[in-house]
Amino acid sequence: MQNFNHLVSIKDIDKEMIESILKRAKEIENNPKEFAHRMDGKILSTIFFEPSTRTRLSFESAMLRLGGKVLGFSDPKTSSVKKGESIADTIRMAHSYSDVIVMRHYLEGSGRVASEYSKVPVISGGTGIQEHPTQALLDLYTMKKEFGDLNGLTIGLLGDLRYGRTIPSLLYAFAKYENIKVYLYSPDQLRARMTVLSDIEGKLDYSVEEDLQQTIGELDVLYVTRVQKERFPDLSTYERVKGSFIITPDTLSDVKEKMIVMHPLPRVGEISYEVDEMSQARYFEQARNGVWTRMAILDLILEEN
Amino acid sequence: MQNFNHLVSIKDIDKEMIESILKRAKEIENNPKEFAHRMDGKILSTIFFEPSTRTRLSFESAMLRLGGKVLGFSDPKTSSVKKGESIADTIRMAHSYSDVIVMRHYLEGSGRVASEYSKVPVISGGTGIQEHPTQALLDLYTMKKEFGDLNGLTIGLLGDLRYGRTIPSLLYAFAKYENIKVYLYSPDQLRARMTVLSDIEGKLDYSVEEDLQQTIGELDVLYVTRVQKERFPDLSTYERVKGSFIITPDTLSDVKEKMIVMHPLPRVGEISYEVDEMSQARYFEQARNGVWTRMAILDLILEEN
Amino acid sequence: MQNFNHLVSIKDIDKEMIESILKRAKEIENNPKEFAHRMDGKILSTIFFEPSTRTRLSFESAMLRLGGKVLGFSDPKTSSVKKGESIADTIRMAHSYSDVIVMRHYLEGSGRVASEYSKVPVISGGTGIQEHPTQALLDLYTMKKEFGDLNGLTIGLLGDLRYGRTIPSLLYAFAKYENIKVYLYSPDQLRARMTVLSDIEGKLDYSVEEDLQQTIGELDVLYVTRVQKERFPDLSTYERVKGSFIITPDTLSDVKEKMIVMHPLPRVGEISYEVDEMSQARYFEQARNGVWTRMAILDLILEEN
Numbered sequence: 001m002q003n004f005n006h007l008v009s010i011k012d013i014d015k016e017m018i019e020s021i022l023k024r025a026k027e028i029e030n031n032p033k034e035f036a037h038r039m040d041g042k043i044l045s046t047i048f049f050e051p052s053t054r055t056r057l058s059f060e061s062a063m064l065r066l067g068g069k070v071l072g073f074s075d076p077k078t079s080s081v082k083k084g085e086s087i088a089d090t091i092r093m094a095h096s097y098s099d100v101i102v103m104r105h106y107l108e109g110s111g112r113v114a115s116e117y118s119k120v121p122v123i124s125g126g127t128g129i130q131e132h133p134t135q136a137l138l139d140l141y142t143m144k145k146e147f148g149d150l151n152g153l154t155i156g157l158l159g160d161l162r163y164g165r166t167i168p169s170l171l172y173a174f175a176k177y178e179n180i181k182v183y184l185y186s187p188d189q190l191r192a193r194m195t196v197l198s199d200i201e202g203k204l205d206y207s208v209e210e211d212l213q214q215t216i217g218e219l220d221v222l223y224v225t226r227v228q229k230e231r232f233p234d235l236s237t238y239e240r241v242k243g244s245f246i247i248t249p250d251t252l253s254d255v256k257e258k259m260i261v262m263h264p265l266p267r268v269g270e271i272s273y274e275v276d277e278m279s280q281a282r283y284f285e286q287a288r289n290g291v292w293t294r295m296a297i298l299d300l301i302l303e304e305n
Numbered sequence: 306m307q308n309f310n311h312l313v314s315i316k317d318i319d320k321e322m323i324e325s326i327l328k329r330a331k332e333i334e335n336n337p338k339e340f341a342h343r344m345d346g347k348i349l350s351t352i353f354f355e356p357s358t359r360t361r362l363s364f365e366s367a368m369l370r371l372g373g374k375v376l377g378f379s380d381p382k383t384s385s386v387k388k389g390e391s392i393a394d395t396i397r398m399a400h401s402y403s404d405v406i407v408m409r410h411y412l413e414g415s416g417r418v419a420s421e422y423s424k425v426p427v428i429s430g431g432t433g434i435q436e437h438p439t440q441a442l443l444d445l446y447t448m449k450k451e452f453g454d455l456n457g458l459t460i461g462l463l464g465d466l467r468y469g470r471t472i473p474s475l476l477y478a479f480a481k482y483e484n485i486k487v488y489l490y491s492p493d494q495l496r497a498r499m500t501v502l503s504d505i506e507g508k509l510d511y512s513v514e515e516d517l518q519q520t521i522g523e524l525d526v527l528y529v530t531r532v533q534k535e536r537f538p539d540l541s542t543y544e545r546v547k548g549s550f551i552i553t554p555d556t557l558s559d560v561k562e563k564m565i566v567m568h569p570l571p572r573v574g575e576i577s578y579e580v581d582e583m584s585q586a587r588y589f590e591q592a593r594n595g596v597w598t599r600m601a602i603l604d605l606i607l608e609e610n
Numbered sequence: 611m612q613n614f615n616h617l618v619s620i621k622d623i624d625k626e627m628i629e630s631i632l633k634r635a636k637e638i639e640n641n642p643k644e645f646a647h648r649m650d651g652k653i654l655s656t657i658f659f660e661p662s663t664r665t666r667l668s669f670e671s672a673m674l675r676l677g678g679k680v681l682g683f684s685d686p687k688t689s690s691v692k693k694g695e696s697i698a699d700t701i702r703m704a705h706s707y708s709d710v711i712v713m714r715h716y717l718e719g720s721g722r723v724a725s726e727y728s729k730v731p732v733i734s735g736g737t738g739i740q741e742h743p744t745q746a747l748l749d750l751y752t753m754k755k756e757f758g759d760l761n762g763l764t765i766g767l768l769g770d771l772r773y774g775r776t777i778p779s780l781l782y783a784f785a786k787y788e789n790i791k792v793y794l795y796s797p798d799q800l801r802a803r804m805t806v807l808s809d810i811e812g813k814l815d816y817s818v819e820e821d822l823q824q825t826i827g828e829l830d831v832l833y834v835t836r837v838q839k840e841r842f843p844d845l846s847t848y849e850r851v852k853g854s855f856i857i858t859p860d861t862l863s864d865v866k867e868k869m870i871v872m873h874p875l876p877r878v879g880e881i882s883y884e885v886d887e888m889s890q891a892r893y894f895e896q897a898r899n900g901v902w903t904r905m906a907i908l909d910l911i912l913e914e915n
Contacts, residue, residue, distance in 0.1 A: 036346060041646060043671060043674055043675070045667075053378060053395075053398065054398055057350075057376055057377070057378070057398070057399075057402050058401075058402055060376040060402075061348060061376060061401075061402035061403065064348055064374045064376065065348070069674045070376070071667055071670040071671060071674065071680070072667070073663060073667070073684070074378070084876075084878040085875075085876035085877070085878065089875065089876060089877065090663075090876075092894050092897070093663065093664055093667070093875070093897055094667075096668075096671075096894075096897050096898040096900070096901060097667050097668055097670075097671035097901060098671065265390075265394065265398070266389075266390035266394060266395075267390070267394065268389040268390065284397050284401075287397070287398055287401050288401040290401070291401060291402060341651060358683060358700075358703065359703055362655075362681055362682070362683070362703070362704075362707050363706075363707055365681040365707075366653060366681060366706075366707035366708065369653055369679045369681065370651075370653070375681070379683070570695075570699065570703070571694075571695035571699060571700075572695070572699065573694040573695065589702050589706075592702070592703055592706050593706040595706070596706060596707060
């Protein structure tokens with residue numbers, strides 16, 4: 001198995017490593033008490049240059065449940081970062097104060113820079129619009145819990161496939177498996193970026209689809225992301241397309257029996273509240289899985305370092 | 306004794322439950338070491354949609370002193386809440402990450418909504434202008450420590466009785482006792498709301514008073530709250546009335562020997578600094594009592610859940 | 611040895627106390643495990659009225675590494691402080707919730723006020739432009755680790771000597787030793803304040819220098835601070851002088867063999883990145899020393915209280 005020094009891109013880890021993380025997450029979920037002192041005396045820094053609730057709090061919960069402690073900042077305005085410090089210098093501070101770092105930063109490549117300057121493991125909590133590897137891993141964990149195996153799944157990704165940073169991470173992960181089929185549903189303006197698609201070309205069976213209803217019956221997983229008004233050049237375009245990207249009970253009238261709906265959350269209208277009560281809704285469970293998956297990531301990355 | 310699943314309104318708990326909380330607070334204050342590991346391995350989420358120092362920090366101190374751990378946010382701008390997430394979804398996140406939730410929210414009814422969606426106990430840290438149940442409980446604890454029994458007390462509430470969220474909680478609590486008498490002193494614009502007064506009609510002996518000096522000699526407790534300039538339609542009205550709601554040594558020249566002055570803090574001029582040195586001042590002690598009372602609330606609510 | 615109840619000014623502690631802190635820091639750095647439970651059950655409040663990353667996070671790391679816990683606020687906008695509460699009242703809150711307080715405040719004298727109202731030890735994390743005693747102590751620790759003894763050193767202070775709050779603390783500390791020589795290098799607008807210099811007059815051998823290059827060859831330590839654009843009446847003055855206060859490999863072409871360069875960080879261009887790789891660079895090590903020194907301060911101050 002490869003080294004696990006940092007986690008800044010799904011591209012850096014192989015399928016074996018992904019499966020190790022998912023396996024450890026399952027062990028932890030089955031028996032959290034056994035892992036309750038794995039991080040005794042260890043400190044996690046959470047260094048967030050952009051707003052976050054789920055990613056930051058679920059990492060904090062994960063660290064606390066492993067017996068560790070947490071420090072950090074989530075608002076650069078209250079930190080020296082506002083004085084214009086470089087990422088390298090901020091990271092050299094954080095590695096002096098802690099044993100592992102989770103960083104979210106708005107710039108592409110920021111995770112890589114951080115990992116190169118850090119003496120302790122760096123985990124990306126979101127890197128620009130480029131990647132969000134731990135979100136992708138908890139998504140995989142959710143799918144694996146549901147279906148036992150990722151191979152053979154048909155997965156629809158819907159919404160903002162251009163700026164949603166988890167989308168590239170998911171595609172890179174899917175491409176490591178033999179037999180996953182992906183349908184991409186999005187407004188024209190929000191299609192997956194060419195640079196991302198060229199990375200998976202020939203490695204993943206995907207197709208860009210116009211109409212969710214035509215293929216929804218084939219899906220095992222419908223993964224919904226938020227379509228933000230601000231991404232559109234004019235409001236009229238937004239108003240015209242938004243309806244096609246809102247999931248209601250009607251949308252799900254003709255799906256596979258065991259099909260599930262996922263969403264990284266927070267949602268703001270993309271999935272109607274009526275869907276919460278349906279058997280397909282798996283997004284709250286998915287959020288809970290974030291804690292087990294992030295415990296597994298912390299546990300494995302500190303085991304090696 | 307009734308169930309103690311959540312604490313979002315004083316209306317939901319009976320006198321027996323209140324007395325259990327006050328009793329537990331006393332046990333904890335007398336012997337904090339005995340309770341130092343009650344929350345080992347437990348996590349508190351503090352979810353604050355409005356600024357707070359005392360409520361949030363005293364809950365955090367309470368949880369830490371019980372051996373537990375804390376995570377949360379106190380600034381919605383640095384959390385996904387700014388993206389427009391519903392209270393229900395935020396709570397479903399928080400209950401995945403923690404064992405008990407303290408939430409402050411500016412909307413009436415927010416505490417109730419939160420408790421309905423949460424799988425773990427929800428404690429209100431302030432609900433709009435509607436209620437602030439834990440502040441009321443620590444106030445009761447302070448009075449009980451002073452006088453031994455709440456029955457038979459004469460209590461003056463002074464200042465902003467309209468928008469101060471602790472006032473309704475206090476009145477609902479007083480109404481559960483047999484023999485408490487309440488005087489209400491406020492500018493006309495800041496009188497207690499009719500909806501609150503109708504809730505206690507016939508259950509609590511209260512009267513609206515024009516002049517503090519006429520009845521101050523009868524009081525066992527004078528409970529002062531802040532009169533905010535912004536509550537007045539024009540500055541001249543504010544300037545005219547504000548003097549009547551500032552407590553100085555002169556105000557207290559003719560009071561009962563064991564009478565005490567309380568204030569939920571922070572104060573901004575409502576009680577002059579000279580009063581700090583007087584035997585009546587009990588507001589700093591009251592703040593300290595917040596820790597014991599909140600430890601008791603956390604301890605009892607997790608004992609049941 | 612004198613009492614060590616608070617740490618709000620270097621003026622309040624004698625050389626013996628400084629040496630005790632540096633000695634304890636060394637013991638902790640050599641054997642951190644031995645100190646890992648010194649603060650079990652203790653709580654630190656970090657009360658920051660101004661942005662900070664290093665000071666706050668390194669104190670938090672220090673407290674966690676001693677086995678203690680941390681609460682506090684770093685953004686007055688999310689706390690009741692924005693309502694206009696006095697420092698005295700805020701401190702009376704903090705001492706009810708914790709066992710030791712670290713406070714940063716923009717007002718001169720704020721640390722002193724805090725210490726007078728607090729029942730628990732108060733440590734200044736920066737007091738206006740007046741002092742930053744713990745930064746000075748970690749700087750002394752860095753020098754002592756390097757040279758074994760502070761006596762006999764020649765130290766250059768460069769940059770903003772007027773508004774940099776660590777400068778007075780360093781000068782007060784140097785003045786307690788017998789044989790330290792100090793060169794002061796700064797733009798005219800940013801010279802050390804007369805009130806500070808008159809405090810050390812006759813106690814410390816210092817001289818104001820025009821040109822770094824003339825005396826750099828004598829230095830054991832070059833301590834660099836940031837020159838902020840905003841301090842200048844006009845941009846042209848800033849542009850004219852700034853070059854003289856940027857350290858590059860060229861600047862260091864003719865220095866003593868064991869000379870070191872220090873900086874409290876964050877830096878924004880005052881030291882070029884090429885210097886990071888040079889043998890003189892000691893600023894990242896200095897940041898790490900902050901944790902050991904602050905552990906020592908917490909440990910000693912709570913030993914006495």
